[in-house]
Amino acid sequence: MLTYTLRRSGQGLLVLAGLTVITFLLEHLLPGNIARSILGVHANPATIAAFDKQNDLNRSILVQYAHFVDQLLHGNLGYSYTQNRSVDSMLASEAPRDVVLVGLSLALAIAIAVPTGIVQAMRRNRLVDHVGTGIAFTLYSMPPYVPALLAVEIFSIRLHWLPSEAPQASTAIGMLEHPAGLVLPVLTLTLVTYALFSRYMRSAVIDTLAQPFMHTARCKGLPERVIVTRHVLRNSLIAVVTLTGLSIPGILTAGLITEEVFNFPGVGLEYFNAATTNDFPTMLGITVVIGVVTILGNFLADVSYAILDPRVRL
Amino acid sequence: MRQSSTRKPARAAKLATTAGACAALLGVGGVPASAAASTTSLHSATRAAPSGGSVTYAEDPDAPPNWIMPIVTPSHLQAYNTSNVALLYPSLYVYKSTANGMVLDNVDSPANPPVYSAGNKTVTITLKPWYWSNGKPVTSRDIQFWYNLVRVEKSNWGNYSPGDIPDNIASFTILNSHTFRVALTKAFNPSWYTANQLTLINLMPQAAWDKTSASAAVGNYDQTSSGAKAVFNYLVAQANDLATYATNPLWQVVSGPFKIASWTNTGEVTFAPNPKYSGSDKVRMSQLVEVPFTSEQAEFLALRSGSVDYGYVPAEDIPQESAIEQQGYKVEPWWGWEVTYLQYNYNNKQAAPMFAQLYVRQAIQDAINQPLIAKSVWGGAAVPDYGPIPVLPKSQFLSKGETNNPYPYNPARSQELLARHGWKEVRGVQTCERPGSATNECGAGVAKGAKLSFKMLSESGSPETSAQDDYLKSAFASIGVSLSVDEEPLNSVLAATVPCKSTQDVCNWQISYFGTQGSWNYPPFPSGDQPFLSGSSGNLGSYNSAAADKLIEATLTSSSLANVYAYETYMAKNLPVAWLPNPAFQVSAISDHLKNVVQNPLLTFTPQSWYLSK
DSSP, X not given: OHHHHHHHHHHHHHHHHXXXXXXXXXXXXXXXXXXXXXXXXXXXXXXXXXXXXXXXXXXXXXXXXXXXXXXXXTTOOOBOSSSSSBHHHHHHHHHHHHHHHHHHHHHHHHHHHHHHHHHHHHTTTSHHHHHHHHHHHHHHHSOTHHHHHHHIIIIIIISOOSOSSOXXXXXXXXXXXXXXXXXXXXXXXXXXXXXXHHHHHHHHHHHHHTSHHHHHHHHXXXXXXXXXXXXXXXXXXXXXXXXXXXXXXXXXXXXHHHHHHTTOOOHHHHHXXXXXXXXXXHXXXXXHHHHHHHHHHHHHHHHHHHHHOTTOOO | OOOOSOOOOOOOOOOOOSSSSSOOOBOTTSOBHHHHSBOSOTTGGXXXXXXXXXXXEEEEETOOOOOOOSSOOGGGOOHHHHHHHHHHSOBSSOEEEETTEEEEBXXXXXXXXXXXXXXXXXXEEEBOSOBOTTSOBOOHHXXXXXXXXXXXXXXXXXXXXXXXXXXXXXXXXXXXXXXXXEEESSOOOHHHHHHHTGGGOBOOOHHHHOOXXXXXXXXXXXXXXXXXXXXXXXXXXXXXXXXXXXXXXXHHOOOSSEEEEEEOTTSXXXXXXXXXXXXXXXXXXXXXXXXXXXXXXXXXXXXXXXXXXXXXXXXGGGGGHHHHHHTTEEEEEEOOSEEEEEEEOTTOTTTHHHHTOHHHHHHHHHTOOHHHIIIIITTTOEEOOOSSSOSSSOOTTOOHHHHTOSSOSOHHHHHHHHHHTTEEEETTEEEESSOBSSTTSOBTTOOTTOBOEEEEEEEOSXXXXXHHHHHHHHHHHHTTOEEEEEEEOHHHHHHHOOOOXXXXXXXXXXXXXXXXXXXXXXXXXXXXXXXTSTTOTXXXXXXXXXXXXXXXXXXXXXXXXXXXXXXXHHHHHHOSSEEEOEEOXXXXXXXXXXXXXXXOTTSOXXXXXXXXXX
């Protein structure tokens, strides 16, 4: 296990290094003048030169990259061209809020999808399965902004039951102090995520139910509850664990539409805005963090396999 | 999409004299003081108005305010920053739009009108008896402090333009605690200088800020270059710490109508009234809350749910105007002091020879039906533009040379012009058949077989702009001009639209559009020295006309408004750019309970004049 962990960590670092090189190069290959794009049409040679000097843009790309790596190794992700704050502070402020919002919806989605998927599979091709499949397909095929806008229209604008915006507190704890504001964005994200997980869970359970050991379990006379909890659930969760591992980086990025509709400035939106405004330090910093989270997510999924299925040898 | 390009803040100015020493006060551009200079406060109506209440103001999407220091650095020179700074640290002079045009606001300006002398080479300014929030008076030394810092760090000042202030100041002399004299490097048009230069000066509390570290005592560091740099760097470092804006003692010393109550890192800013404000109009509301939004959609939803007092209606939602009004909002466009156009690149190898021909530019302009675009594309939230002076709001600068529209929509004339100069449509594209410089030939530099086929960069993210692009492609095609459009984010368009030499790779752009919220916004005096003067950094297309240069220079040095009219008429006819309808800065939705709101075309706002009714 230790060897595996070290090997995967080494691979992760290599992937991360490659990611920074590719991102850095791609961003600097974009045509045009970065300073002009940030400073606008009123910029002049003096202010452009000052901007370039301040941001090292007057140096070679190799020197710029070396400087970036040096800063990265010192825990400094860079300073936004446009927001007057460091990428570190931006992430420190917004990532925990994303974790609350998207993490909560992910947890809820899994909590609903797993039993739903099991029930549908156990009653395959019956009414409950058809209804579940219909709901899942409807939600899955729906762009996230549709349930988001519908929810706001109904619960905020018409009924005035819930606020149209997510909590505007600048900290994760502050958000939790305004639970009403969390309801609609969490609900929206949960519905969209649930559909995907429930489909995976249903398929996995159907596969598991067809395995020979299931016949053995039934022949042994085990009660259905024990069969489901001890054999079906455990063997079917691998697919969901894989999906969860892949979804972990999405905690930081998957809420883009929700962030736009519910006025919730998160990391995904920051990245989108940085991309459209040529705010390279922000793009790079977020790319690095998401890269790390992706690698970690996959690593955790791999470890989970071994725990769920001892036949898997790391 | 709301742009992040720099917008100059509204400034105040006062009009001065023309010949000789002190003379009659004039509004910008020569409107007599009696008509132009305002002596009535915007807020006089509020004196009998009810007090209290919290007002919620919607910020532009993804435009959280993130600067506080009066010397705004180049990357933070956006309207949402400069307008906030002005609430804390007013400009020396403030302008506003009235029925008489763009005029100096004598009441709200912290200084008395400037007095020009020595053939307009010297200006003497007397400050009004204003006070900082710490009880100390605003003095000449505060202005000198601003000047000393800007002088040594001009390239880090967003409003700096080479040759302009502080370059055009030869000396700064304090005459007494409230009067100072500025010697200029040459004679300037007082109207222009006051409106476009003196308005850039902000009040800065020398007695509180002239230090190089938090623990250092206040001194006179700004009197030396090295000291001024150290002070500037210290203040910038403090301004870079957003989290401390509401707590840093530096920023608690203000002279404007408001002080900061809170400032979150997501951009929610709460202003409280400054009880020591010296201006005539005391703040009536208990607080002003600027709320950030992640998208226009989010803002519109908040507007519909009634949680915003002053917001905006996204262009695609303008058809819902009546529903918004029924909800208790007044919907009205906020016209910016700006013009909108297609920018030609006169140095692009392929296109420049054709753009250099006036008849080609005329043919293009003739093919553009501006009233139709304004109505059909922008839903009426745009006004046709025929020259370099904004058509709205009405001003003293606008002349018939522009408003008469030298090139009304006439595609038949476009085709006739091209045919007369030796062009023939070949497979739908005008092709030069008769090269040469004679009056019936294609023109100098245009080769036989050259085609009127252009590439245009345009900003993405706006359905209206995309619709306008489609219209332009169709309109151009109708006269045999091929136009391919590449839509990119605004910042990418700005990055590519650079002044360049024909030999440079970056000079491959041909036409550029970045005007969803106006292509060029003006300071109070709409001179052409930035967008159209040869060699100016704002002259993105490298337009080069000796005649235009001469006319522009005249507007900067002579106070006669006739010079502005001559410049305006020439540019309307010479078409350095293709004029397009000017969209409103935003279509505002203002709560019926929020009174006395005036939307300043210079894009600042004056919440000190607002009040909430029952």
